[in-house]
Amino acid sequence: MKIIITGAQGMLGQQLVEVFKNAGHEVISAKRQDLDITNKDQVLSFVQNQKPDVIINAAAYNFVDKVEDAEFYPLALAINADGPRNLALAARENGALVVHYSSDYVFEGTKQDGYDENDEPRPISKYGQTKLEGEKAIQESTDNYYICRTAKIFGAPGSGSNIKESFPSLMLQIAKEKPELKIVDEEFGSPTYVVDIAQATLEMIKDSVPSGIYHLVNEGEPVTWYGFAKEVFDIAGVTTPYNPISSSEFNPRPAARPVNSSLKNTKWKKLRPRLEALREFLEK
Template sequence: MKRVLITGAQGMLGQDLARVFHDAELHLLDRKELDITHQEDVEKVIAELKPDVVLNAAAYNLVDLAEQDSGFAIAKAVNGDGPANLARACARYGIPFIHFSTDYVFSGDTPEGYAEDDLPRPRSRYAQTKRMGEEGVIAAGGAYYIVRTCRLFGRPGVGESSKQSFVDLMLHLARTKSELSVVHEEVASPTYTPDLAQATRQLIEGGYAPGVYHITNSGSCTWYEFAQEIFAQKQILIPVHPVPASQFPRPAHRPAYSVLLNTKLLPLRHWKEALRDYLTQG
């Protein structure tokens, strides 16, 4: 790849995508450089830069705030309209387009997990906007790749809307609390952003057909099991109590079981191994 354009470049995933494509001519754009919700701006940037590939790591991920009308409007613009705008511009100029989506597009009602061609059934307003984005990308045609993933962790993003990962949150709470209660429900697969970024480059360069792909680290866990592994690997002694999700009521629905089944690509390493890499990095 000679020229690579990455939106949401200051976020956790965006930064690792930039590292993986370090040998390319990078165009790293955040909201200040390109507001993907404006079709005309998107068309202008794509036409001027003429990248060889566009990766969209921009997203609104304030899941609970999206339940409010004001938050939903922003989420719909960023998660729904933005990817469609990018996909249409890329299709017009024959540019491959990679868009990142989420396990939340599924209801989480099945204990078998979800394959790439399973029917999405979003149950929160945030999840609805993510599915809108997928539908917009598909409708645009062209060489699109929708990559669903979940529970990202890695080096924190530096953008103004970047969120703290669960791993970093647990480490922070362990320094400030004497004991913790963590939800022992909501099974999914933690995903290390450097692994996701590398797998994305392999997807682009490996001759894979356009379509929907699932990329996560192998294995799955509840939030409680995730927290226990974090503390075990860091050798942090703190009481952690498993509790039901009902103890922490939240506005938005969370899938009970949203493991993404990867039936198209080589599997990534286990999330515990990836976690060890993250926790032992300098």
């Protein structure tokens, strides 16, 4: 198959490129300088010229707090909603499947047992709203789609601009620099390894699963940032002292976060346990 992957320099995008190339597919890595997904005419022309079987959108604006600022909100909306719409329209016109990644932040976070694919989204931040708008844009533009929600992704950093280290790497770095750490012990979620998301995406396409919304998260009990840090430090053998704090004790953040945005995968094969995935990542 011929696959276009947008956001190919990002943390998830680079893993998608590797997984699909290793599986023998022809991959067109569409970096930001190659394709502006917010430009409808450019997207339609690019896709028409390439004639892919699948378009995978791993491009996103994920600076959660910046989106609350009126200066950055239009850019986030363009990338997270207009871009997916353009890609879905182009996919429909060319008979291609479109795969798009969304976020646990489309949920308000009040359900104690987490959210499955059929729960109604109700974001509490502008970032979450832009991601929900992206989901709606896909569904309004094509019938041939996979919307894959995931959460708190970790893996090797991307190679493009605005590189963000994932939480495990950041915690290990800070643990080397500071005599003691304070970590928020709130905001339960489902941390997930980008390698497993990419592999699951490949298998979904191979199996021709029905169009719809899927939750792709590693198996395991939901954890707070403190709980996730504990898993990281236990595996890595970190001895730096660390203590839990509340969100209110942390530096003020403009965007509200869901208290419990953990995702439940009820429609697709279970991904491997988080601790197994985390150990693999940390030992690389």
